[in-house]
Amino acid sequence: xxxxxxxxxxxxGMKAQRTRMDTIxxxxxxxxxTKTDEGGPYRKxxxxxxxxxxxxxxxxxxxxSKQVDGVHVDGVRESDKPFQQVYNPGHPDADEKGYVTYPNxxxxxxxxxxxxxxxxxxxxxNVLSTTKDMFIxxxxxxx
Amino acid sequence: MELVxxxxxxxxxxxxxxxxxxxxxxxxxxxxxxxxxIDFRAELDRRAGSAGRVSQDGKDYKVTENESGEGLVRLDGxxxxxxxxxxxxxxxxxxxxxxxxxxxxxxxxxxYLIGEGKx
Numbered sequence: 001x002x003x004x005x006x007x008x009x010x011x012x013g014m015k016a017q018r019t020r021m022d023t024i025x026x027x028x029x030x031x032x033x034t035k036t037d038e039g040g041p042y043r044k045x046x047x048x049x050x051x052x053x054x055x056x057x058x059x060x061x062x063x064x065s066k067q068v069d070g071v072h073v074d075g076v077r078e079s080d081k082p083f084q085q086v087y088n089p090g091h092p093d094a095d096e097k098g099y100v101t102y103p104n105x106x107x108x109x110x111x112x113x114x115x116x117x118x119x120x121x122x123x124x125x126n127v128l129s130t131t132k133d134m135f136i137x138x139x140x141x142x143x
Numbered sequence: 144m145e146l147v148x149x150x151x152x153x154x155x156x157x158x159x160x161x162x163x164x165x166x167x168x169x170x171x172x173x174x175x176x177x178x179x180x181i182d183f184r185a186e187l188d189r190r191a192g193s194a195g196r197v198s199q200d201g202k203d204y205k206v207t208e209n210e211s212g213e214g215l216v217r218l219d220g221x222x223x224x225x226x227x228x229x230x231x232x233x234x235x236x237x238x239x240x241x242x243x244x245x246x247x248x249x250x251x252x253x254x255y256l257i258g259e260g261k262x
Binding site: 008010012014 | 226230240241
């Protein structure tokens with residue numbers, strides 16, 4: 001487990017949180033979208049995280065650090081939560097009873113998710129900069 | 144092999160690597176650009192035995208391109224990941240710093256000897 005493996009783990013965390021932010025941006029942009037290529041309203045996108053071995057070292061030292069993993073986005077899946085029905089007879093996508101099916105995106109949920117993603121990203125950056133400071137302190141030994 | 148010579152070569156490879164990562168970051172929005180990388184260990188091993196200076200123009204480096212990218216693939220075919228490149232840049236900067244300090248320590252030891260142990 002070298003210092004630079006910690007760097008790679010932090011980078012993997014930052015990448016994963018950025019991808020999560022991408023999906024949140026997409027969800028928020030499409031909060032009122034009633035038409036999609038697949039037909040029907042927009043479906044909320046969710047990222048699925050999975051642990052991944054980020055070490056380049058496949059030798060003995062690599063085997064020792066096996067239990068320390070980074071993270072990557074395993075995939076983006078569509079939420080199967082029910083859509084919202086809103087009564088709006090004038091809408092072009094309203095059904096015969098006058099109800100429009102809106103996306104299953106909850107704006108409050110997305111906003112809290114966004115804050116969580118930003119904080120998680122920040123946490124990874126903090127780990128990175130602390131690790132860097134530790135390394136620089138070690139370097140001072142040979143001054 | 145003389146230690147200072149080895150440190151010099153390692154510094155040259157680090158300097159080239161810095162150029163490579165800078166190019167990757169500069170092209171992070173260029174459609175179709177593939178992230179470039181070198182195997183530091185292999186490059187240094189190849190040079191450690193041979194005498195002479197390491198050229199900086201990159202002609203004798205084995206540069207590999209990341210064709211497919213990791214995780215979610217971007218539509219423009221670009222495989223640069225800003226986080227990965229930033230981490231590489233930091234790692235390289237720290238290792239460069241470490242090498243410079245090693246060389247500087249070595250020189251100060253020589254200076255100490257030349258001065259017959261007086262400071």
